[in-house]
Amino acid sequence: MKAFDLHRMVLDKVPFEFLWEVALRSLYTFVLVFLFLKITGRRGVRQMSLFEVLIILTLGSAAGDVAFYDDVPMLPVLVVFITLAVLYRLVMWLMSHSERLEDLLEGKPIVIVENGELAWEKLHEENMTEFEFFMELRGQSIEHLGQIRLAIMENNGQISVYYFPDKEVKPGLCILPEGCSERYTSVPETGDYVCVRCSKIVALEAGEKRSCARCANPEWSKASRAIRVT
Structure with missing residues:
Protein backbone atom coordinates (compact mmCIF):
# COMPACT_ATOMS: atom_id res chain seq x y z
CA MET A 1 0.00 0.00 0.00
CA GLY A 107 -40.91 15.75 21.98
CA LYS A 108 -43.24 17.61 24.34
CA PRO A 109 -42.68 18.75 27.92
CA ILE A 110 -44.39 16.28 30.27
CA VAL A 111 -45.87 17.03 33.68
CA ILE A 112 -44.43 14.42 36.09
CA VAL A 113 -45.57 15.87 39.44
CA GLU A 114 -48.75 17.89 39.87
CA ASN A 115 -49.99 19.21 43.21
CA GLY A 116 -47.59 16.97 45.12
CA GLU A 117 -48.55 13.71 43.39
CA LEU A 118 -46.39 11.69 41.02
CA ALA A 119 -47.79 11.05 37.53
CA TRP A 120 -46.46 7.51 37.74
CA GLU A 121 -47.79 6.26 34.39
CA LYS A 122 -46.27 9.20 32.46
CA LEU A 123 -42.93 8.65 34.13
CA HIS A 124 -42.83 5.02 33.03
CA GLU A 125 -43.82 5.98 29.48
CA GLU A 126 -40.55 7.90 29.38
CA ASN A 127 -38.59 4.77 30.41
CA MET A 128 -37.54 6.40 33.67
CA THR A 129 -38.03 4.75 37.04
CA GLU A 130 -39.32 6.66 40.04
CA PHE A 131 -35.95 6.09 41.75
CA GLU A 132 -34.05 7.85 38.96
CA PHE A 133 -36.56 10.69 38.99
CA PHE A 134 -36.28 11.07 42.77
CA MET A 135 -32.50 11.28 42.44
CA GLU A 136 -32.97 14.20 40.03
CA LEU A 137 -35.28 15.95 42.51
CA ARG A 138 -32.89 15.43 45.43
CA GLY A 139 -30.30 17.29 43.38
CA GLN A 140 -32.59 20.31 43.72
CA SER A 141 -32.82 19.98 47.54
CA ILE A 142 -36.33 18.51 47.53
CA GLU A 143 -37.22 16.28 50.48
CA HIS A 144 -40.73 15.15 49.58
CA LEU A 145 -43.20 15.49 46.71
CA GLY A 146 -45.65 17.59 48.72
CA GLN A 147 -43.24 20.52 48.34
CA ILE A 148 -43.78 20.49 44.57
CA ARG A 149 -46.61 22.28 42.83
CA LEU A 150 -45.43 21.25 39.38
CA ALA A 151 -42.47 19.28 38.00
CA ILE A 152 -42.04 19.16 34.23
CA MET A 153 -39.69 16.96 32.23
CA GLU A 154 -38.52 19.17 29.38
CA ASN A 155 -37.88 17.84 25.89
CA ASN A 156 -34.10 17.92 26.52
CA GLY A 157 -34.48 15.66 29.58
CA GLN A 158 -34.05 18.37 32.21
CA ILE A 159 -36.60 18.74 35.00
CA SER A 160 -38.16 22.12 35.81
CA VAL A 161 -39.64 22.39 39.32
CA TYR A 162 -42.17 24.89 40.71
CA TYR A 163 -42.69 24.89 44.47
CA PHE A 164 -45.54 25.48 46.87
CA PRO A 165 -45.08 28.36 49.31
CA ASP A 166 -44.20 27.04 52.79
CA LYS A 167 -47.73 27.62 54.08
CA GLU A 168 -49.22 25.56 51.23
CA VAL A 169 -46.89 22.52 51.33
CA LYS A 170 -48.94 19.31 51.16
CA PRO A 171 -48.32 15.91 52.77
CA GLY A 172 -46.18 13.93 50.36
CA LEU A 173 -43.84 11.05 49.67
CA CYS A 174 -40.37 11.42 51.20
CA ILE A 175 -37.86 10.90 48.37
CA LEU A 176 -34.73 10.57 50.50
CA PRO A 177 -32.80 7.28 50.18
CA GLU A 178 -34.46 4.22 51.70
CA GLY A 179 -32.44 4.29 54.94
CA CYS A 180 -33.61 7.85 55.70
CA SER A 181 -37.32 7.02 56.04
CA GLU A 182 -39.03 3.97 57.49
CA ARG A 183 -41.17 1.71 55.33
CA TYR A 184 -44.03 -0.45 56.51
CA THR A 185 -46.15 -3.28 55.20
CA SER A 186 -48.15 -3.10 58.46
CA VAL A 187 -48.48 0.50 59.62
CA PRO A 188 -47.63 1.20 63.29
CA GLU A 189 -50.26 3.87 63.98
CA THR A 190 -53.30 5.52 62.46
CA GLY A 191 -52.54 8.37 60.06
CA ASP A 192 -51.80 9.41 56.49
CA TYR A 193 -49.42 7.10 54.66
CA VAL A 194 -48.00 7.31 51.17
CA CYS A 195 -47.12 4.54 48.71
CA VAL A 196 -43.33 4.53 48.36
CA ARG A 197 -43.60 3.71 44.67
CA CYS A 198 -46.31 5.93 43.15
CA SER A 199 -46.92 8.52 45.93
CA LYS A 200 -50.63 7.78 46.44
CA ILE A 201 -51.71 9.01 49.91
CA VAL A 202 -54.12 6.87 51.93
CA ALA A 203 -55.44 7.12 55.50
CA LEU A 204 -54.60 3.82 57.23
CA GLU A 205 -55.50 2.39 60.62
CA ALA A 206 -52.89 1.07 63.07
CA GLY A 207 -51.85 -2.47 62.12
CA GLU A 208 -53.50 -2.29 58.71
CA LYS A 209 -51.92 -4.08 55.75
CA ARG A 210 -52.88 -2.96 52.27
CA SER A 211 -51.49 -2.98 48.74
CA CYS A 212 -51.67 0.28 46.82
CA ALA A 213 -54.75 0.43 44.58
CA ARG A 214 -52.76 2.36 42.01
CA CYS A 215 -49.58 0.31 41.59
CA ALA A 216 -50.11 -2.77 43.81
CA ASN A 217 -47.07 -1.95 45.93
CA PRO A 218 -47.41 -3.19 49.56
CA GLU A 219 -44.95 -0.75 51.18
CA TRP A 220 -45.93 2.54 52.81
CA SER A 221 -44.18 5.36 54.61
CA LYS A 222 -45.56 8.19 56.73
CA ALA A 223 -46.54 11.21 54.67
CA SER A 224 -43.99 13.98 55.19
CA ARG A 225 -45.03 17.58 55.86
CA ALA A 226 -41.56 19.15 56.00
CA ILE A 227 -41.09 22.56 54.41
CA ARG A 228 -38.15 23.37 52.16
CA VAL A 229 -34.94 24.66 53.73
CA THR A 230 -32.97 26.68 51.19
Missing part, protein backbone atom coordinates in the same frame (compact mmCIF):
# COMPACT_ATOMS: atom_id res chain seq x y z
CA LYS A 2 1.34 3.38 -1.00
CA ALA A 3 1.17 6.06 1.67
CA PHE A 4 -0.63 9.31 0.80
CA ASP A 5 -2.17 7.73 -2.30
CA LEU A 6 -4.65 10.47 -3.26
CA HIS A 7 -7.04 8.17 -5.16
CA ARG A 8 -7.17 5.65 -2.27
CA MET A 9 -7.71 8.44 0.27
CA VAL A 10 -10.57 10.03 -1.69
CA LEU A 11 -12.47 7.13 -3.30
CA ASP A 12 -10.48 3.94 -2.71
CA LYS A 13 -12.17 1.16 -4.78
CA VAL A 14 -15.69 2.57 -4.96
CA PRO A 15 -17.12 4.12 -8.14
CA PHE A 16 -18.24 7.74 -8.20
CA GLU A 17 -21.91 6.62 -8.47
CA PHE A 18 -21.57 5.01 -5.04
CA LEU A 19 -21.86 8.48 -3.51
CA TRP A 20 -25.63 8.41 -4.17
CA GLU A 21 -25.79 5.20 -2.18
CA VAL A 22 -23.82 6.90 0.60
CA ALA A 23 -26.48 9.62 0.79
CA LEU A 24 -29.18 6.94 1.04
CA ARG A 25 -27.17 5.04 3.67
CA SER A 26 -26.83 8.29 5.67
CA LEU A 27 -30.58 8.80 5.67
CA TYR A 28 -31.11 5.15 6.61
CA THR A 29 -28.66 5.42 9.53
CA PHE A 30 -30.28 8.68 10.59
CA VAL A 31 -33.73 7.05 10.77
CA LEU A 32 -32.41 4.00 12.65
CA VAL A 33 -30.65 6.08 15.31
CA PHE A 34 -33.73 8.29 15.67
CA LEU A 35 -35.98 5.29 16.23
CA PHE A 36 -33.52 3.88 18.75
CA LEU A 37 -33.47 7.11 20.77
CA LYS A 38 -37.25 7.43 20.66
CA ILE A 39 -37.73 3.86 21.85
CA THR A 40 -35.17 4.04 24.66
CA GLY A 41 -36.35 7.44 25.89
CA ARG A 42 -34.66 10.75 26.63
CA ARG A 43 -32.75 9.69 29.68
CA GLY A 44 -29.29 11.22 29.91
CA VAL A 45 -29.90 13.89 27.29
CA ARG A 46 -28.87 17.28 28.71
CA GLN A 47 -28.73 20.75 27.15
CA MET A 48 -29.46 19.32 23.68
CA SER A 49 -32.67 18.23 22.05
CA LEU A 50 -33.22 14.65 20.92
CA PHE A 51 -32.82 15.73 17.30
CA GLU A 52 -29.47 17.41 17.97
CA VAL A 53 -28.14 14.36 19.83
CA LEU A 54 -29.23 12.24 16.88
CA ILE A 55 -27.23 14.41 14.47
CA ILE A 56 -24.14 14.24 16.69
CA LEU A 57 -24.30 10.45 17.03
CA THR A 58 -24.72 9.91 13.29
CA LEU A 59 -21.92 12.30 12.40
CA GLY A 60 -19.69 10.80 15.08
CA SER A 61 -20.13 7.34 13.61
CA ALA A 62 -19.23 8.54 10.12
CA ALA A 63 -16.24 10.51 11.37
CA GLY A 64 -14.99 7.59 13.45
CA ASP A 65 -14.89 5.22 10.51
CA VAL A 66 -12.89 7.49 8.26
CA ALA A 67 -10.50 8.34 11.09
CA PHE A 68 -9.58 4.76 12.01
CA TYR A 69 -9.86 2.57 8.89
CA ASP A 70 -7.56 2.99 5.93
CA ASP A 71 -10.04 1.28 3.59
CA VAL A 72 -12.78 3.86 4.27
CA PRO A 73 -12.54 6.56 1.59
CA MET A 74 -12.88 10.20 2.58
CA LEU A 75 -15.20 11.54 -0.12
CA PRO A 76 -18.22 9.37 0.81
CA VAL A 77 -17.89 10.52 4.42
CA LEU A 78 -17.95 14.11 3.18
CA VAL A 79 -21.21 13.28 1.45
CA VAL A 80 -22.52 11.94 4.77
CA PHE A 81 -21.74 15.27 6.45
CA ILE A 82 -23.25 17.31 3.62
CA THR A 83 -26.37 15.13 3.51
CA LEU A 84 -26.95 15.40 7.25
CA ALA A 85 -26.23 19.13 7.25
CA VAL A 86 -28.83 19.67 4.52
CA LEU A 87 -31.25 17.31 6.27
CA TYR A 88 -30.75 19.17 9.57
CA ARG A 89 -31.45 22.57 8.02
CA LEU A 90 -34.46 21.18 6.16
CA VAL A 91 -35.93 19.54 9.24
CA MET A 92 -35.36 22.67 11.35
CA TRP A 93 -37.20 24.70 8.70
CA LEU A 94 -40.05 22.19 8.56
CA MET A 95 -40.34 22.15 12.37
CA SER A 96 -40.68 25.94 12.39
CA HIS A 97 -43.73 25.51 10.15
CA SER A 98 -45.23 22.36 11.67
CA GLU A 99 -45.98 21.92 15.36
CA ARG A 100 -46.83 18.24 14.85
CA LEU A 101 -43.42 17.53 13.28
CA GLU A 102 -41.70 19.47 16.07
CA ASP A 103 -43.52 17.37 18.68
CA LEU A 104 -42.52 14.17 16.85
CA LEU A 105 -38.81 15.01 16.60
CA GLU A 106 -38.23 17.16 19.68
Whole structure:
Protein backbone atom coordinates (compact mmCIF):
# COMPACT_ATOMS: atom_id res chain seq x y z
CA MET A 1 0.00 0.00 0.00
CA LYS A 2 1.34 3.38 -1.00
CA ALA A 3 1.17 6.06 1.67
CA PHE A 4 -0.63 9.31 0.80
CA ASP A 5 -2.17 7.73 -2.30
CA LEU A 6 -4.65 10.47 -3.26
CA HIS A 7 -7.04 8.17 -5.16
CA ARG A 8 -7.17 5.65 -2.27
CA MET A 9 -7.71 8.44 0.27
CA VAL A 10 -10.57 10.03 -1.69
CA LEU A 11 -12.47 7.13 -3.30
CA ASP A 12 -10.48 3.94 -2.71
CA LYS A 13 -12.17 1.16 -4.78
CA VAL A 14 -15.69 2.57 -4.96
CA PRO A 15 -17.12 4.12 -8.14
CA PHE A 16 -18.24 7.74 -8.20
CA GLU A 17 -21.91 6.62 -8.47
CA PHE A 18 -21.57 5.01 -5.04
CA LEU A 19 -21.86 8.48 -3.51
CA TRP A 20 -25.63 8.41 -4.17
CA GLU A 21 -25.79 5.20 -2.18
CA VAL A 22 -23.82 6.90 0.60
CA ALA A 23 -26.48 9.62 0.79
CA LEU A 24 -29.18 6.94 1.04
CA ARG A 25 -27.17 5.04 3.67
CA SER A 26 -26.83 8.29 5.67
CA LEU A 27 -30.58 8.80 5.67
CA TYR A 28 -31.11 5.15 6.61
CA THR A 29 -28.66 5.42 9.53
CA PHE A 30 -30.28 8.68 10.59
CA VAL A 31 -33.73 7.05 10.77
CA LEU A 32 -32.41 4.00 12.65
CA VAL A 33 -30.65 6.08 15.31
CA PHE A 34 -33.73 8.29 15.67
CA LEU A 35 -35.98 5.29 16.23
CA PHE A 36 -33.52 3.88 18.75
CA LEU A 37 -33.47 7.11 20.77
CA LYS A 38 -37.25 7.43 20.66
CA ILE A 39 -37.73 3.86 21.85
CA THR A 40 -35.17 4.04 24.66
CA GLY A 41 -36.35 7.44 25.89
CA ARG A 42 -34.66 10.75 26.63
CA ARG A 43 -32.75 9.69 29.68
CA GLY A 44 -29.29 11.22 29.91
CA VAL A 45 -29.90 13.89 27.29
CA ARG A 46 -28.87 17.28 28.71
CA GLN A 47 -28.73 20.75 27.15
CA MET A 48 -29.46 19.32 23.68
CA SER A 49 -32.67 18.23 22.05
CA LEU A 50 -33.22 14.65 20.92
CA PHE A 51 -32.82 15.73 17.30
CA GLU A 52 -29.47 17.41 17.97
CA VAL A 53 -28.14 14.36 19.83
CA LEU A 54 -29.23 12.24 16.88
CA ILE A 55 -27.23 14.41 14.47
CA ILE A 56 -24.14 14.24 16.69
CA LEU A 57 -24.30 10.45 17.03
CA THR A 58 -24.72 9.91 13.29
CA LEU A 59 -21.92 12.30 12.40
CA GLY A 60 -19.69 10.80 15.08
CA SER A 61 -20.13 7.34 13.61
CA ALA A 62 -19.23 8.54 10.12
CA ALA A 63 -16.24 10.51 11.37
CA GLY A 64 -14.99 7.59 13.45
CA ASP A 65 -14.89 5.22 10.51
CA VAL A 66 -12.89 7.49 8.26
CA ALA A 67 -10.50 8.34 11.09
CA PHE A 68 -9.58 4.76 12.01
CA TYR A 69 -9.86 2.57 8.89
CA ASP A 70 -7.56 2.99 5.93
CA ASP A 71 -10.04 1.28 3.59
CA VAL A 72 -12.78 3.86 4.27
CA PRO A 73 -12.54 6.56 1.59
CA MET A 74 -12.88 10.20 2.58
CA LEU A 75 -15.20 11.54 -0.12
CA PRO A 76 -18.22 9.37 0.81
CA VAL A 77 -17.89 10.52 4.42
CA LEU A 78 -17.95 14.11 3.18
CA VAL A 79 -21.21 13.28 1.45
CA VAL A 80 -22.52 11.94 4.77
CA PHE A 81 -21.74 15.27 6.45
CA ILE A 82 -23.25 17.31 3.62
CA THR A 83 -26.37 15.13 3.51
CA LEU A 84 -26.95 15.40 7.25
CA ALA A 85 -26.23 19.13 7.25
CA VAL A 86 -28.83 19.67 4.52
CA LEU A 87 -31.25 17.31 6.27
CA TYR A 88 -30.75 19.17 9.57
CA ARG A 89 -31.45 22.57 8.02
CA LEU A 90 -34.46 21.18 6.16
CA VAL A 91 -35.93 19.54 9.24
CA MET A 92 -35.36 22.67 11.35
CA TRP A 93 -37.20 24.70 8.70
CA LEU A 94 -40.05 22.19 8.56
CA MET A 95 -40.34 22.15 12.37
CA SER A 96 -40.68 25.94 12.39
CA HIS A 97 -43.73 25.51 10.15
CA SER A 98 -45.23 22.36 11.67
CA GLU A 99 -45.98 21.92 15.36
CA ARG A 100 -46.83 18.24 14.85
CA LEU A 101 -43.42 17.53 13.28
CA GLU A 102 -41.70 19.47 16.07
CA ASP A 103 -43.52 17.37 18.68
CA LEU A 104 -42.52 14.17 16.85
CA LEU A 105 -38.81 15.01 16.60
CA GLU A 106 -38.23 17.16 19.68
CA GLY A 107 -40.91 15.75 21.98
CA LYS A 108 -43.24 17.61 24.34
CA PRO A 109 -42.68 18.75 27.92
CA ILE A 110 -44.39 16.28 30.27
CA VAL A 111 -45.87 17.03 33.68
CA ILE A 112 -44.43 14.42 36.09
CA VAL A 113 -45.57 15.87 39.44
CA GLU A 114 -48.75 17.89 39.87
CA ASN A 115 -49.99 19.21 43.21
CA GLY A 116 -47.59 16.97 45.12
CA GLU A 117 -48.55 13.71 43.39
CA LEU A 118 -46.39 11.69 41.02
CA ALA A 119 -47.79 11.05 37.53
CA TRP A 120 -46.46 7.51 37.74
CA GLU A 121 -47.79 6.26 34.39
CA LYS A 122 -46.27 9.20 32.46
CA LEU A 123 -42.93 8.65 34.13
CA HIS A 124 -42.83 5.02 33.03
CA GLU A 125 -43.82 5.98 29.48
CA GLU A 126 -40.55 7.90 29.38
CA ASN A 127 -38.59 4.77 30.41
CA MET A 128 -37.54 6.40 33.67
CA THR A 129 -38.03 4.75 37.04
CA GLU A 130 -39.32 6.66 40.04
CA PHE A 131 -35.95 6.09 41.75
CA GLU A 132 -34.05 7.85 38.96
CA PHE A 133 -36.56 10.69 38.99
CA PHE A 134 -36.28 11.07 42.77
CA MET A 135 -32.50 11.28 42.44
CA GLU A 136 -32.97 14.20 40.03
CA LEU A 137 -35.28 15.95 42.51
CA ARG A 138 -32.89 15.43 45.43
CA GLY A 139 -30.30 17.29 43.38
CA GLN A 140 -32.59 20.31 43.72
CA SER A 141 -32.82 19.98 47.54
CA ILE A 142 -36.33 18.51 47.53
CA GLU A 143 -37.22 16.28 50.48
CA HIS A 144 -40.73 15.15 49.58
CA LEU A 145 -43.20 15.49 46.71
CA GLY A 146 -45.65 17.59 48.72
CA GLN A 147 -43.24 20.52 48.34
CA ILE A 148 -43.78 20.49 44.57
CA ARG A 149 -46.61 22.28 42.83
CA LEU A 150 -45.43 21.25 39.38
CA ALA A 151 -42.47 19.28 38.00
CA ILE A 152 -42.04 19.16 34.23
CA MET A 153 -39.69 16.96 32.23
CA GLU A 154 -38.52 19.17 29.38
CA ASN A 155 -37.88 17.84 25.89
CA ASN A 156 -34.10 17.92 26.52
CA GLY A 157 -34.48 15.66 29.58
CA GLN A 158 -34.05 18.37 32.21
CA ILE A 159 -36.60 18.74 35.00
CA SER A 160 -38.16 22.12 35.81
CA VAL A 161 -39.64 22.39 39.32
CA TYR A 162 -42.17 24.89 40.71
CA TYR A 163 -42.69 24.89 44.47
CA PHE A 164 -45.54 25.48 46.87
CA PRO A 165 -45.08 28.36 49.31
CA ASP A 166 -44.20 27.04 52.79
CA LYS A 167 -47.73 27.62 54.08
CA GLU A 168 -49.22 25.56 51.23
CA VAL A 169 -46.89 22.52 51.33
CA LYS A 170 -48.94 19.31 51.16
CA PRO A 171 -48.32 15.91 52.77
CA GLY A 172 -46.18 13.93 50.36
CA LEU A 173 -43.84 11.05 49.67
CA CYS A 174 -40.37 11.42 51.20
CA ILE A 175 -37.86 10.90 48.37
CA LEU A 176 -34.73 10.57 50.50
CA PRO A 177 -32.80 7.28 50.18
CA GLU A 178 -34.46 4.22 51.70
CA GLY A 179 -32.44 4.29 54.94
CA CYS A 180 -33.61 7.85 55.70
CA SER A 181 -37.32 7.02 56.04
CA GLU A 182 -39.03 3.97 57.49
CA ARG A 183 -41.17 1.71 55.33
CA TYR A 184 -44.03 -0.45 56.51
CA THR A 185 -46.15 -3.28 55.20
CA SER A 186 -48.15 -3.10 58.46
CA VAL A 187 -48.48 0.50 59.62
CA PRO A 188 -47.63 1.20 63.29
CA GLU A 189 -50.26 3.87 63.98
CA THR A 190 -53.30 5.52 62.46
CA GLY A 191 -52.54 8.37 60.06
CA ASP A 192 -51.80 9.41 56.49
CA TYR A 193 -49.42 7.10 54.66
CA VAL A 194 -48.00 7.31 51.17
CA CYS A 195 -47.12 4.54 48.71
CA VAL A 196 -43.33 4.53 48.36
CA ARG A 197 -43.60 3.71 44.67
CA CYS A 198 -46.31 5.93 43.15
CA SER A 199 -46.92 8.52 45.93
CA LYS A 200 -50.63 7.78 46.44
CA ILE A 201 -51.71 9.01 49.91
CA VAL A 202 -54.12 6.87 51.93
CA ALA A 203 -55.44 7.12 55.50
CA LEU A 204 -54.60 3.82 57.23
CA GLU A 205 -55.50 2.39 60.62
CA ALA A 206 -52.89 1.07 63.07
CA GLY A 207 -51.85 -2.47 62.12
CA GLU A 208 -53.50 -2.29 58.71
CA LYS A 209 -51.92 -4.08 55.75
CA ARG A 210 -52.88 -2.96 52.27
CA SER A 211 -51.49 -2.98 48.74
CA CYS A 212 -51.67 0.28 46.82
CA ALA A 213 -54.75 0.43 44.58
CA ARG A 214 -52.76 2.36 42.01
CA CYS A 215 -49.58 0.31 41.59
CA ALA A 216 -50.11 -2.77 43.81
CA ASN A 217 -47.07 -1.95 45.93
CA PRO A 218 -47.41 -3.19 49.56
CA GLU A 219 -44.95 -0.75 51.18
CA TRP A 220 -45.93 2.54 52.81
CA SER A 221 -44.18 5.36 54.61
CA LYS A 222 -45.56 8.19 56.73
CA ALA A 223 -46.54 11.21 54.67
CA SER A 224 -43.99 13.98 55.19
CA ARG A 225 -45.03 17.58 55.86
CA ALA A 226 -41.56 19.15 56.00
CA ILE A 227 -41.09 22.56 54.41
CA ARG A 228 -38.15 23.37 52.16
CA VAL A 229 -34.94 24.66 53.73
CA THR A 230 -32.97 26.68 51.19
